[in-house]
Amino acid sequence: MSFQPDHYITEDIKAIPPSGIRKFFDLCANSKDIISLGVGEPDFVSPWTIREACVYSLEKGYTMYTSNYGMLELRQEIVRYLYERFGLCYDENKEVIVTVGASEAIDMALRTLINPGDEVLIPEPCYVSYQACTLMSHGKPVMIPTTAEKSFKLTPADIEAKITPKSKVLMLSFPNNPTGAVLTEDELLALAEVVKKHDLIVISDEIYSELTYEQEPVSFASLPDMKERTILVSGLSKAFAMTGWRVGYIACDAEFIQAMVKIHQYTILCAPIMGQMAAIEAFRNGIKEVVRMRTEYDHRRRYIVKKAKDIGLDMVTPEGAFYAFPSIEKFGMDCETFATRLLQEKRVAVVPGNAFGKSGEGFIRCSYATSMKQIEEAFHRIDQFING
Ligand SMILES: Cc1ncc(COP(=O)(O)O)c(C=O)c1O
Structure with a gap:
């Protein structure tokens, strides 16, 4: 009988689903020209x-x-x-x-x-x-x-x-x-x-x-x-x-x-x-650097809140971290379809909300830990995607 690693791995570990974030990013790993609002880490280099x-x-x-x-x-x-x-x-x-x-x-x-x-x-x-x-x-x-x-x-x-x-x-x-x-x-x-x-x-x-x-x-x-x-x-x-x-x-x-x-x-x-x-x-x-970065995130956050409103993307105003979580329910797609099509058609990566649990269905996560220029272009493309 051939050697089967699966035979040795515990049922507990097999039952744990892989991270939905990773799953989505593997999909776009080899694509070029993508603007990513997907990452959950600061775009700043450590001070x-x-x-x-x-x-x-x-x-x-x-x-x-x-x-x-x-x-x-x-x-x-x-x-x-x-x-x-x-x-x-x-x-x-x-x-x-x-x-x-x-x-x-x-x-x-x-x-x-x-x-x-x-x-x-x-x-x-x-x-x-x-x-x-x-x-x-x-x-x-x-x-x-x-x-x-x-x-x-x-x-x-x-x-x-x-x-x-x-x-x-x-x-x-x-x-x-x-x-x-x-x-x-x-x-x-x-x-x-x-x-x-x-x-x-x-x-x-x-x-x-x-x-x-x-x-x-x-x-x-x-x-x-x-x-x-x-x-x-x-x-x-x-x-x-x-x-x-x-x-x-x-x-x-x-x-x-x-x-x-x-x-x-x-x-x-x-x-x-x-x-x-x-x-x-x-x-x-390093605390003064924290203040500097927070000020920059806030600037981006305010831009996204305004822009989302302008283009008809419903969103609870985020008050912390560096994520916006708009609803995509009214566009008649589930969040994975929305994220996949946005990636394929407009080259913008976001994370489908259901990666964060069932109640995240109907939403996408947009990280604003990326430059203002990238955010502006990403939202321009999202606008085109949802409003044609
Ligand atoms: C809520 C939350 N907790 C913990 C972590 C992990 O942080 P660390 O890099 O310190 O392991 C993350 C990373 O995205 C996070 O979003």
Whole structure:
């Protein structure tokens, strides 16, 4: 009998669908002249001062493992940042761990919290890893649809409707990828009541918290009684344009950190020292660059909001991250057909909304982490596509 790799792969892993984003991008990998509003990463190169700090550290020979928790200097910077930005108090010795991006943090948090069959409440549309990582932890993802009618905001009633005796974790992700929705402090406070009432633990993915345009960001952990119940996940990828450096972090109660570091030390050891060196510099001297990039994203966002209105593309105004999520329902196509035809006929790449869950059907995600010139041309072509 011929050797069949499939025979050896677990049923659990086979059951996990590939990322809808990847699936779509494989389709356009070899095409030329495409304007892409598809990517979920900053179009900026990491600021020079950050790159220089890494180069300098290499010249000095910093090439070794660090503590499993991450370099103490970096943890101190994270703690300082969380205090200055959100008024949060964490202990750098016990309550922070540096991870390989927010991605590792999400996976590690879920694996630490989930017993087989435990339910994870996941507002949808959402970032693609939450459901897959829940399944890989043998948990049960319970999706909570959010709608354009309610500006893609999550309400206490939405959560209540999905609570069962097995509910354990609530994933929060605001500012949201892909909708750009942001929750106000009052809206978060209302969610906190439900969290307390049902004794939930929250994984709050705050990777986009530096990218809010209409209000100052609020960390879920900063709300009354929520610090102990919140695994705060964040990282440098988006705010500092540092996707390739792979540096994220978790801040939470020391007991959770102790549990999570078991996974981290046996699977990862530590985040790369080069990335950590760069991250220290980012927190020390990179914040003004964050402000500069945020201002530019906001400029693009305003253009898209106006342009979408002008060309008859219905859209909830995005208030955070760098995504717009217009409805394409009225054009009589499902989102995959719309995205495929837009790509083939007008050479513009967007992501079909259903890549972010069933409730994303009827929408497309347009990233504005690309230059103004590209955005203008893309929307000119979208206009031609929908209005002829
Ligand atoms: C909501 C959200 N969380 C986490 C990540 C992963 O971030 P990182 O690069 O820090 O792993 C992304 C990346 O697109 C994201 O959109």
